[in-house]
Amino acid sequence: MATKRQKNVWKSEINDIIRGACGGFLFGIPLLYTMEVWWIGSLAKPQLMMMAIALMFIVVYLLNQTEGFRKRRYSWLAHHAAMDTVQAIAIGLACSAFVLLLLRELTPETSLKESLGKIIFESVPFTLGIALANQFLGDSRNTDEDQTAPQGNGASNNNQNDLHATFADVGGTLIGATIIAFNIAPTDEVPMLAAAVSPPWQLAMIAASLLISYGIVFQAGFSDQRKRREQKGIFQRPSSETIISYLVSLLAGAFMLWFFQKLTFSDPWTMWLDHTLVLGLPATIGGAAGRLAI
Structure with missing residues (x-):
């Protein structure tokens, strides 16, 4: 029983991470094709990077009070919202780094400072997309409507459908x-x-x-x-x-x-x-x- 419960917890956690990452891709992918953001990130000073992370944390923390990327109701419990905010930022950083690597904007020759700057600045829309994933794209299915959907009459109607x-x-x-x-x-x-x-x-x-x-x-x-x-x-x-x-x-x-x-x-x-x-x-x-x- 405990093993089954643990499996369900891990499955729910993986689904939450996938949901957050997908929300990030939906919101953040256009900015990853913007060279001005690459340049800003590559020239950013460490203080500006830390400021970007701090502002991102505040905005995502406030968004997590209402919805977030998990399938649960949020409340003003600081430790829940803070933990999910850290996870959302981590997912955003990972997703932006992955796409930048895929696009060859990050290579082994890229310096650590330039890589961090690009990843941090590109992760901003990703992280906002993660926090807004459920709010804009949440599951709105209506099981009653699904069950009462018209059945149709015959193969012809099925083909048309x-x-x-x-x-x-x-x-x-x-x-x-x-x-x-x-x-x-x-x-x-x-x-x-x-x-x-x-x-x-x-x-x-x-x-x-x-x-x-x-x-x-x-x-x-x-x-x-x-x-x-x-x-x-x-x-x-x-x-x-x-x-x-x-x-x-x-x-x-x-x-x-x-x-x-x-x-x-x-x-x-x-x-x-x-x-x-x-x-x-x-x-x-x-x-x-x-x-x-x-």
Whole structure:
């Protein structure tokens, strides 16, 4: 019995961390593609770094009084809110460091001071996203509505429902991915990052995009997650839906790069590939947010 209770505690803790990290990715990924923040972080003095952490702690602590990233009601218990604030900051630092490594903005040659500055300043929106995860994206499912949903009449109606669910997901993915890609595609960060990313890191970027997308939609507990797992459609299994949504997000990113003339049809396919994969990471996260919204 004690072992089962301990397993449940660890499972709940892991789910909370995943939920917080996914909330951080949803809110913080656009700023990670901003070179001005890289420069500010690389030039920041230790006093400014400490001030950023202190301000981040105060804001996240106050946000944790209302909701936070855990599936529990918060109260004015200082030790609970303080502990969760420290954990939220730690998750934000870890997530921002991970993406900066993935984008090759942090390398073994980067000095410790520059690395810390970039990670701390990039972690600010991540940490705010972690603290706001439940408040904006909490699970709002209504089990009564799920149980009383119309059953339909026959295979024809089921096929129509499947097509409707599939097109809804593709549409939500396309809208979310386009909104994020629209803001990043015209900037100089994409070609700069694409030039630094080698094929092994491109594969790592694909894997990270798929895992983050899967986590946001199917693991973090946001917005009717149980209903999404039970939803029917042509590609409605979690794995196949994640892969199809990733491909749709890549198409949206490639179109935005062409739209803003960052890519042309005379460019080699390898240039299309590396630029699209770099933009595909934030576009996929936007696509996941779009699926949550439908």
